[in-house]
Amino acid sequence: MTAPALAFERVHFSYGADPILDGIDLEVLAGHVTALMGPSGCGKSTLLAIGAGLLEPASGRVLRTGRRTAIVFQDPRLLPWRTALANVAFALKADRLASAERRDRAMAALASVGLRGDDVRKYPRQLSGGMRQRVALARALVIEPDLLLLDEPFGALDRPLARQMQSLARDHVDRRRAAALVVTHDPREAADIAEHVAVLSPAPARVTSQRALPGHVASRTEAERAAAAGALTGDAERSPGADP
Template identity: 35%
Template sequence: MERLEVKNLNHHFGFAEILKDINFTLNKGEVLSIVGPSGGGKTTLLHLCADLLDVEEGSIINTFESSAFAFQEARLLPWKNVIDNISLGLLAKGEKKSEAIKKSQEIALRFGLDKDDFDKFPKDLSGGMKQRVSFARALVVKPSLLFLDEPFSALDIGLKKELQAILIDMISKKEISILFITHDLMEAIRLSDEMLLLKADPGHIVKKFRFDVVQDQRNDKYVYGKSAEILQDEEIINTFELELK
């Protein structure tokens, strides 16, 4: 079975200890989120898992057939238009240009871009549109594992819900596994099967939460209720340094 297994992982930048004794497994079809405060090492952990950084201590075994990454900022190529940005991964895989463009156009429409946007360059796109392109580019290759680093943080509530709904649809159809980083608890509760709480200095996992209701059955009431419950959790209060009034 495809899986991502992180064992006894430590990481340093120079003398600074960034991650300490990280252990978790993401199985096929699951969504695992990692929440924690800014600077806690979440992006570093995701980069290690995605093989964008070398593992120094401990191990990461990734047996997923393919993966894709959507970054904290959209990272589009400024000299390529919307469709050419989306089709990059397909072309890299050796897909025929005409086929790559067709698939890219289809997914762009699915992600709410208009035909008029296809020829636009990143400088002429709003932040939300850039995020749509970034999502489309990650998903067009149909990765079995998707890495997401705060992909919704710069979006308004409507767009956030729209993109989340597309992911929830894919999750419910078991089309994808996701390792997902956020500091938004509600987002984690809406999307994930399991949520790891990463406390800072150095980043270490202090608690794991599981959500058993399937994603497409989680309505706002469920998400708000769970958030309220989790915000009372002592580890959450300590980790985010929340003050109880």
């Protein structure tokens, strides 16, 4: 049986007097991608931040079995005083690698997301929104994480490029037997990248449904993807209090 790389057990969280998460139970399995869906403001990003260890739950437990966690936010959060190459290389600083090795690994990560040549020496202000998001993904993947947390990172990309970036994240999960938790509003994106989907209710959020999608993503036919997306749309619409 596949072990969870990340598990939330009865996790509660509040911002001040406002309850956000109400007893979340969810497992993210090694070698799998889990998509997290739900209405805007329901606490999906908060749950991701708790999974990364950036926030502490008010109660409940978070279990992580991996050694390295990387997170990609909706906002790329690049260091504005560093070039694209330096932003990615900086993620490797804790590894105490020689500067040439850090640079080579950063260049390879940037090339994998389609950034080469002069673009890698540009500062964030000189890059388009989509290019900045690709730098953020390269920065996450360059450390070879065991757990990858993605907070709608493909929204600034057109669909063909978004599919390419999804494939990169998917390939990383398959190659390293890593785990990934992906926040998305798009049922089709969930069907394109994930094996498992959890739907949250409006805040204070609970898990209202969990669904295993058919087969591995790489072998899933277009018909199966469309059917899965339709089923996920129905799950979201049936979530208590979901947006119309």
